[in-house]
Amino acid sequence: MEGASGDASGAYIALARWKNDFSRAFQYYLDRSTPHRVERWLGTLAVALIYLLRVYLIQGFYIVTYGLGIYLLNLLIGFLSPIADPEVEGLDGASLPTRGSDEFKPFIRRLPEFKFWYSITKAICIAFVMSFFSFFDVPVFWPILLFYWIVLFFLTMKRQIMHMIKYKYIPFNTGKQVSVVHYLL
Structure with missing residues (x-):
């Protein structure tokens, strides 16, 4: 019973970490695109x-x-x-x-x-x-x-x-x- 709960929280933490990494990378490239108006x-x-x-x-x-x-x-x-x-x-x-x-x-x-x-x-x-x-x-x-x-x-x-x-x-x-x-x- 406790193993299933631990797996769920581990998956949640991994998903939250992936979401955080993705949003940081997205914001990084969005910030880098700011001066390139024509492109x-x-x-x-x-x-x-x-x-x-x-x-x-x-x-x-x-x-x-x-x-x-x-x-x-x-x-x-x-x-x-x-x-x-x-x-x-x-x-x-x-x-x-x-x-x-x-x-x-x-x-x-x-x-x-x-x-x-x-x-x-x-x-x-x-x-x-x-x-x-x-x-x-x-x-x-x-x-x-x-x-x-x-x-x-x-x-x-x-x-x-x-x-x-x-x-x-x-x-x-x-x-x-x-x-x-x-x-x-």
């Missing part, structure tokens, strides 16, 4: 193309792909939005400059680039794994889902671009920031 995105693009090829070849899992598209759209909105949204939060000094005389404040994203990349990659991998289980393959008429997603994408992007224009911010670095006065002189 990370190319890898994610390759994984996305493999997933899309799988969905195309098996002619299914359109609901999973639609859910993935909605999630990726949500991540994109977080990536393009400032951390301190002037529309939601009160103007307490931590807002974006709205006039030329305002002090320049760098754009800080609500969702940083690395977390954006990691979340996209993880979501595509999860959708890929889901495509191996037939109970996720709900039969739907995919052109309607595609049309609805395109409409949702354009309406959401229109709203986001109007927000950018209203509060005068650009979520991308275009080089060294120079004040408007510098261009006039």
Whole structure:
């Protein structure tokens, strides 16, 4: 009786040790990938193309792909939005400059680039794994889902671009920031 209990605790300890070693190795390689932005995105693009090829070849899992598209759209909105949204939060000094005389404040994203990349990659991998289980393959008429997603994408992007224009911010670095006065002189 005691031997069976000892075997179970030994297996649990071995599993916990393996999990710890795996998570450390995973975090090590994740940390090492941080400065390699282009390579990370190319890898994610390759994984996305493999997933899309799988969905195309098996002619299914359109609901999973639609859910993935909605999630990726949500991540994109977080990536393009400032951390301190002037529309939601009160103007307490931590807002974006709205006039030329305002002090320049760098754009800080609500969702940083690395977390954006990691979340996209993880979501595509999860959708890929889901495509191996037939109970996720709900039969739907995919052109309607595609049309609805395109409409949702354009309406959401229109709203986001109007927000950018209203509060005068650009979520991308275009080089060294120079004040408007510098261009006039």
